[in-house]
Amino acid sequence: DAGITQSPRHKVTETGTPVTLRCHQTENHRYMYWYRQDPGHGLRLIHYSYGVKDTDKGEVSDGYSVSRSKTEDFLLTLESATSSQTSVYFCAISEGTSGTVRYNEQFFGPGTRLTVL
Amino acid sequence: AQKVTQAQTEISVVEKEDVTLDCVYETRDTTYYLFWYKQPPSGELVFLIRRNSFDEQNEISGRYSWNFQKSTSSFNFTITASQVVDSAVYFCALSEAGDSSYKLIFGSGTRLLVRP
Numbered sequence: 001d002a003g004i005t006q007s008p009r010h011k012v013t014e015t016g017t018p019v020t021l022r023c024h025q026t027e028n029h030r031y032m033y034w035y036r037q038d039p040g041h042g043l044r045l046i047h048y049s050y051g052v053k054d055t056d057k058g059e060v061s062d063g064y065s066v067s068r069s070k071t072e073d074f075l076l077t078l079e080s081a082t083s084s085q086t087s088v089y090f091c092a093i094s095e096g097t098s099g100t101v102r103y104n105e106q107f108f109g110p111g112t113r114l115t116v117l
Numbered sequence: 118a119q120k121v122t123q124a125q126t127e128i129s130v131v132e133k134e135d136v137t138l139d140c141v142y143e144t145r146d147t148t149y150y151l152f153w154y155k156q157p158p159s160g161e162l163v164f165l166i167r168r169n170s171f172d173e174q175n176e177i178s179g180r181y182s183w184n185f186q187k188s189t190s191s192f193n194f195t196i197t198a199s200q201v202v203d204s205a206v207y208f209c210a211l212s213e214a215g216d217s218s219y220k221l222i223f224g225s226g227t228r229l230l231v232r233p
Contacts, residue, residue, distance in 0.1 A: 031219055033220065040225055041225060042121075042123075042208055042223035042224055042225045042226050043162075043221075043223040044223070048218055048220060050217075050218070058218075058220065088160070090162065092162075092221075094219050104150045104167060104219055105164055105167055106164075106219075106221055108161065110160070110161050111161070111162075
């Protein structure tokens with residue numbers, strides 16, 4: 001199994017409070033991603049990182065920010081949580097390209113269930 | 118624009134039946150990659166297979182098989198002789214070679230229930 005952990009695994013918070021979710025990997029993979037999973041939508045990309053301090057927006061980035069100060073850690077922050085951000089959040093990692101070989105597989109962490117009341 | 122459609126929201130079968138999960142994709146890229154992931158009731162996402170657009174060979178892994186047809190933009194997944202442990206949500210996903218983010222575009226998933 002890919003070495004990916006997420007913390008916390010469960011969190012209940014109130015509207016308007018800041019929340020930070022952490023993703024930690026031991027695989028030294030270049031790419032890291034945050035997705036949210038909602039019924040009827042599958043997984044949707046929030047933000048991703050392609051290296052330390054290199055991040056970019058995904059499909060549903062409004063209300064979220066990210067940071068990556070070390071290869072192994074990727075943080076997702078909800079500056080002021082809203083009820084619409086109640087979801088299951090998954091972190092994923094991907095090696096990207098090694099030499100001429102492109103690795104597209106993503107490996108996922110266990111998920112964080114966030115409830116915003 | 119890229120898109121993945123899994124029209125079957127939920128499928129229920131009796132153990133030992135064969136079942137096929139459909140996946141239809143849209144992309145303008147000539148090189149792309151298709152994936153299947155399994156999400157069992159415990160919630161984790163498990164990688165099952167990757168298929169490259171330039172390799173149309175079908176693949177079999179035990180009771181699992183995948184049928185890739187470029188002509189119909191489909192990448193269907195068949196489970197032969199289904200078992201209760203196959204009960205899960207299955208996601209099909211697409212990644213385009215021209216996308217430097219390597220991101221995956223997911224379908225909405227198909228929930229498979231295998232009854233004893």
